[in-house]
Amino acid sequence: MHHRYDVLVVGAGGAGLMAALYAAKGNVSVAVVSKLYPTRSHTGAAQGGIGAALGNVAEDHWEWHMFDTIKGGDYLTDQDAAEIFAKDIIEAVYELEHMGLPFSRTPEGKIAQRKFGGHTREFGKAAVERSCYAKDRTGHMILQTLYQQNVKAGTTFFNEYQVLDLIIEDGVCRGIVAYDIATGELHTFHAKAVILASGGYGRAFKITSNALTLTGDLMSIYYRKGLPLEDMEFYQFHPTGIAKLGILITEGVRGEGGILRNESGERFMERYAPTIKDLAPRDMVSRAIISEIREGRGVGPDKDAIFLDVTHLPREAVEQKLAEITDLSRTYLGIDPVKQLVPIQPTAHYAMGGIPTTLDGECIATDDGQLITGLYAAGEVACVSLHGANRLGTNSLGDLIVFGRRAGVAAAKFARDAVLADMPVNPAAMASDMIASLKTGQGRENAARIRKELQETMMANVGIFRNGPDMAKQVEIIKELKDRYRNVSVSDTGTRYNSELMETVEVGFLLDCAEAMTASALNRTESRGAHDREDYTERDDANWLKHTMAYRDMRGNGNVNIGYKPVVLGKFEPKPRVY
Ligand SMILES: Cc1cc2nc3c(=O)[nH]c(=O)nc-3n(C[C@H](O)[C@H](O)[C@H](O)COP(=O)(O)OP(=O)(O)OC[C@H]3O[C@@H](n4cnc5c(N)ncnc54)[C@H](O)[C@@H]3O)c2cc1C
DSSP states (O other), X not given: OEEEEEEEEEOOSHHHHHHHHHHHHTTSOEEEEESSOGGGSGGGGOOSOEEOOOOSSSOOOHHHHHHHHHHHTTTOSOHHHHHHHHHHHXXXXXXXXXXXXXXXXXXXXXXXXXXXXXEEETTTTEEEEEEEOSTTOHHHHHHHXXXXXXXXXXXXXXXXXXXXEEEEETTEEEEEEEEETTTOOEEEEEEEEEEEOOOOOGGGSSSBSSOTTOOOHHHHHHHHTTOOEESTTOEEEEEEEETTTOOBOOTHXXXXXXXXXOTTOOOTHHHHOTTTGGGSOHHHHHHHHHHXXXXXXXXXXXXXXXXXXXXXXXXXXXXXXTHHHHHHHHHHHOOOTTTSOEEEEEEEEEESOXXXXXXXXEEEOSTTOOEEEEXXXXXXXXXOSSSTTSOOTTHXXXXXXXXXXXXXXXXXXXXXXXXXXXXXXSTTHHHHHHHHHHHHOOOOBOHHHHHHHHHHHHHHHSSSEEOHHHHHHHHHHHHHHHHHHTTBOOSOOOSSSOHHHHHHHHHHHHHHHHHHHHHHHHHOOSOXXXXXXXXXXXXXXXHHOEEEEEEEOTTSSSOEEEEEEEOOOOSSOOOOOOO
């Protein structure tokens, strides 16, 4: 089947839906292609909120938010992106409110706000209430609101279609190829502009807060074409996943006054971040937790967890404002957080890196900033360099809204003037061959086994603390796993809802993301933000204040070529990061 639209959006999370809505407002035909039903996208799991300097609860200014974002990103943040972001998100939150998003309220009826890690007043003096929230279901409400707005705007949805290829010829994007999960049919979508909004790839790690579907599909498809992935070494671990399971407990819990305690009941964050303590940025809190565990002060049967304590908070605050996590603790741990301490562990959470883009979401193809015509990206799949080396909590939802909107506006503007570029003669050839070879292959390798080994070794070798020898070992492990992946075949050769087939394809995507991440991390010989090396413990601005660009070596030798892109500096000079 063949389809034709002016603008195509891949992914129906917050970024995809915001981009689609703004493209539709630009008077062009718009379709969203999503492997999930839109409201099942991972954005729906976001609990904590969306940060904006509204100043509803305490004085706040966009400059403070901009500064916190840059400092939180350990100065690898592009300051032009941070400025646009901190300014635009204020009006964008009001726009969401006017669309009908049911934000929680202050007693006077304004949008309620709470504290969150790394968000401060007066450039770091004390924590400030900046996160706007709808109880602890903010992401869910964003998705519902934006989906309804898209239905109203006439956006066409292709749900449960998995994109397998992107058609780029002579530097011009011409469309995509997608697999209809319900029927097994391949569809080609011919378009003037394509916006990638397919989310992250937390499933490269064993313990993760990310949904099963977050497998980096479009990052990998981009990378397979010899195009770069930016800053892949920066992967965030969220400090508070439910022990052993990784299911997220929002930072909103600490924003509401929750405290981390070690085995002796000590509030250990006082030693690591004396000013904002438990509300330090995530990279710092995750490292502090692992340090406590390594030094023998962990809790639980394996002494590999830490306690999150909310027992001192009023019952109604916990049950009302943190309903979802109360439920999760009761369901998965049989623990009632109102009365008992909850065991937590850091969990792989968020990709700061991804497909490099300009401030309008245009995809960047080279170190010197050449673009792919008609191709855009926004949200977690993209790297507009807003989050630098470490993202602050609540800044991803803001990123989706601000940069999703910019990508939608830019793509529609481009599509209104552009002439539809030709599709190649057989655009689905690659995808069709890939499926055929998985179905008819005689290899005996099993994709689930490869995925398990990848997740375990990534956790051990490219996790919170890193060092050269372990990462070098991981480079070899990934090469070997990729060799084995070539001998994978599927046992289900059916066409209807063949989840084995799609999961096998996803393992291939994960291997690429892990390859780019490990090579970028091994290459960066400093510690910055979420990238913490035991063999290079200092931040090294003289040599490393630059973005990594990882390219697959197209000669098929499994190597990664590294390039660089300058950081856009501005009024906030890099300083040591003390909280
Ligand atoms: C548990 C959890 C809680 C979080 N809480 C917060 C929070 O409180 N505040 C905050 O700012 N951030 C939070 N984050 C981070 C934030 O939610 C995510 O970074 C963000 O929602 C990503 O949105 P997205 O639109 O880029 O992608 P997603 O919402 O992940 O959507 C991806 C979309 O792409 C589609 N897709 C993927 N691959 C394909 C393919 N091959 N073909 C077709 N479609 C495809 C999927 O169907 C889906 O629709 C949280 C993350 C998690 C995991």
